[in-house]
Amino acid sequence: MAIDEFAPWEDPEAKPIIQFKNVTKRFGDFVAIDDLTVDIYEKEFFALLGPSGCGKTTMMRMLAGFETPTEGTILLSGKDIAPVPPNKRAVNMMFQSYALFPHLSIWDNIAFGLRRDNLPKNDVKDRVEEMLRLTRMEKFARRKPHQVSGGQRQRVALARSLAKAPKLLLLDEPLGALDKKLRQDTQFELMDIQEKTGTTFVIVTHDQEEAMTVASRIAVMDNGKIIQVSTPDAIYETPNSTYVADFIGEVNIIEGKATSVGEKLSMAWAEGQPEIVGTPTTEFEKGQSVHFAIRPEKVSISAEKPETANAVQGKILDIAYLGNISTYHVELPGGQIIKAQAANNRRLSRRSFTWEDNVWLGWTDTAGVLLGR
């Protein structure tokens, strides 16, 4: 593990750059943001992740100044920003539609914000050229936005929002309009630029892969509330609820009742099936209903009964071949379907399992998580 690992949220001394304190936003009867409290630290790449309508865009628009909270306060570097209009905030935003000014050249688009600050001409020129270099758009400076491609427009929008060197950059679904290949390249470019400039980025996205790739921390949102804030690996490995587990990646969720609690927890879940043994991270009571969540890649598939703490037998119902890996849908006698993933490290013709085969599934007692809700 690196010594200077970037984790200001674990440092009690660190001062957050943004603090949401019990923020509620209502549009008429509709509650978009519900009593939300969260801290975001300097130089973070913070992702707001959730389905559409979960309030993530409203949060971002409140940071930019286009909406004001109904209740609660938002602090930027310790100061309440509610009375500050958007044009006076050290916050810039990259819009989902890019919102490039169609009547101005790319050069003038990037210079637009700098000129509003009445900077000397030469400073504007230097800064614009720096931004063009950063986003590799030097060749296109004299073109109008409709004269460049979608990916280039996205880079111009980024350059324009970074030009004023904001304390905080907001990115609203910045890569939504790009195709998959270009999106992946751009994600790494974004991370690179974020590191180079040291700006705090807050990104809104509904694409969990994108959030996992770029973010230092992810806030998973639902119905105006943040369900969990954590690093990508913690969100993936130790989700705090079935909602988060289900939202991020693929997961098997088995519902049951705790029969014995302690260092290890046993869960009865179906008649005639062995109890599932797991390692609880929170307190459970005997008899309480428990959800056991396990990722498909942590379930092994074999012809013989495995040595692992948990082993169940079933029949292969379906195989999804994805090239590098295959996902096996295995039906257990009770009707429960469990997904197991295996790397295809042998050629397809030599694959050991096929449809209707009886197989054993196994996982260790630490592979899954036990969730109360």
Next chain:
Amino acid sequence: MRRFSWFNATSLTLGFAFLYLPMVILVIYSFNKSKLVTVWAGFSTKWYGELLNNDAFLDAAWVTIKVAVLSSTFATVLGTMAALVLIRSGRFFGRTLFSGMIYAPLVMPEVITGLSLLLLFIGIGLDRGVITIVLAHTTFAMCYVSVVVSSRLVSFDQSLEEAALDLGCSPFQAFRLVTLPIIAPAVISGWLLAFTLSLDDLVIASFTAGPSATTLPMKIWSSVRLGVSPEINALSTLMIGIVAIGVISASLISKRSAIQQQRDERAAERSDD
């Protein structure tokens, strides 16, 4: 391609004949040597010359242009403001009433608009002249402008203005530097529409003009009542010419810019990396 058919040819001929035959006759007779409008006596341009010496017509033309420029400018400012409020402000108390009232003059009979304006001007004791015609034309032209501008504003991406605010513009700067340049084509065509409406309005101008100010349509109308003179044909031909040049050049410009844009977009796709 469709084949030629007698039915199509006939409809086309009839259609164009209805539209343009009267104008063609007017243009032809403007070059008539004879003073009698309906008797052809050879080619001549003398009526154009006489027109230039007719001070009454020139005065009326000058009044008309003044009125048209002033009223279309005022109408454009007011109409654009009304369109902005209607499209941008979302729902506010009385919005439906407000939008209904803006569009009402479009369907209001001109006689009624003219008469009510006349009563108003008499009521407040405003001397009738150029000012009253300008006010009257502004009133009815601004609803046309607001229709044209609001149809453009509907498709205007609101985030452009938000981006301007975000980059440090005051709301007024955002309008001046971003919104206005983008909606400029609609504002200009609104102005042109208001200008044309003012140019050929007879009814409202007749109600609101005083003895000191006569517009060209009023002048033409009153002199026709004394008998059509070839001078009027010459004047009308000039007006047709000016309007035709304006319409043709406007459509050429917009066509060329559309072609340019297409070319640019194709170039952009090729340069994609």
